[in-house]
Amino acid sequence: MNRLAPKVLPGFGITLGFTLTYLGFLVLLPLGALLFQALSNNPFDFFRSAFHPRALSAYWNSFSMAFSAAVLNTFIGLLIAWVLVRYRFFGRRFMDAVIDLPFALPTSVAGFVYSTLYSERGWLGEFLGQNGIHLTHTWFLTVLVLLFTGFPFVVRTVQPVLEELDGDLEEAAAILGANRFQTFIHVIMPSILPALITGFSLAFARGLGEYGSIVFVSSNLPYRSETGPVLIVSRLEENAINDASAAAIVMLMASFGMLLLINTLQKRRQSNG
């Protein structure tokens, strides 16, 4: 791509001005307001509300749920991407098309369906209840709904990399005496690992910030099952805006860290490829 100096094509001034104004109003102003709110308080108070025991347990709940779901999603996503790319079977195109549904479906619908499906009167809840398993308001059900919102991220990042994989390398590995499992671990895995990590981080970041579906399936009890976003909302409802913004700053830092990690990985992937 040749590097054009401004003014070769028309519109540099207008588009720059518009873009900066729009970003200023929509992104910088609200985030600035949050920072202003957090910094205008006594720093001691800020740290006390940011690291309040209830907030700490909320971060931990968010982290553990999002992390577990993202790990499971990485395996499930890899499996589905692998099957979609490598094998031809009945219903493959259908599966490929519907994988994107969690991107298009409102998360509140997902939360609603999961909580009713696993309630005593829902199909699966009734069946599991007869066997003595009750999932309503459990940690497990929250992770399950995060599987729904997160697994397409892994499928859709790994799938194109698998498609472009060079089959000759696998052939070479086989000729040199590797079995399929060894080929997978030593030949295929290194090429798809960056995509897997990217998919994992996207699913993880999504899980950390998730609110719409969790609020339906979780009991949202402080200290026990309350997640970071749920904590922020309930602090806001208690009119404790300082506590809410302190927790929000911590959550923001965590997700910026994730974004930074994803970008670094993608840059490395691009320079390798």
Place this chain on the structure above:
Amino acid sequence: MDSFNGDKVAGLSPVPNVAAEAASFAPPSLRDCRTESPFIQYTLIILAWFFFLGILGIPILYLFTQAFSVGISLFFQSIFADKDTLNSIFLTLTIAPLAVLLNTVFGLNAAWLLTRYRFPGRTLILTLIDLPFAVSPVVTGLCLVILAGSRTWVGYWLDRLGIPFLNNTPSMVMGTMFVTLPIIVRELIPVLEEIGPEQELAATSLGANGTQMFLRITLPNIAIGLLYGVLLCNARAIGEFASVAVVSGRIAGATETMPLRVERLFQEYKSPADFALASLLALMAFGTLLAKGLIENRLNYRHHSVKKGKMGQ
């Protein structure tokens, strides 16, 4: 798979083609050296279906069964006879198009700026555009609440001028805009990069002004990518829950969008009505998928943001 076809170098290579020879006389273990045994294949396929159905299939089937098992008439009745539900549909159909329209204008501007010029601060703008992907929508809502609060001069002036913001449509549109901001830009940037500036340079050198160049060269070239981005952005805007829940005040019949209404009905145990509204949203999502599939298959459009792992969250 085509790319796995080893025959293409057969005539050139001094070494005999391994795959072809393996197929003719080598032991069976070498013949299938690039795939697994049928047993493992079927096991993996069955496992994939298990997870696919368990995570996605059964819940969606359950939703539609519950919504339509009460009968079509009751389904429509529970949507169209409830004034608050109707209102939520209207509100969603106002907020989503507004947010998508504004983000489309922004997307065109920003994508043009970022692909056609190199200037200091370019990376910073890109980072700012990606930011909403990293911010939890709940935090977005909180930011807007603080922004319009009495402690900032924005809140002061909103109050002074009597502009309704919080607990009203403007803040809900703004929350939706923030959350969906990166989607269209991220779709347009690779499309514009791929096309390159040559045609546009030719147009301007032949005397076209900016508007003519944009309408006759740029817009037709990026139309499909733009359509794709708008589609994804719209789906996300319709489904936005957290940021809108925080800023709207959730006043029934006034500031409830469709996803918020789903939760309200859930809390009020209005089961058939809730399933009806949720399935309506699911139908809209399927409509999005269908349109997406048509763009990908019929128009041969290769989705860009997926490849980069930046699919709208």
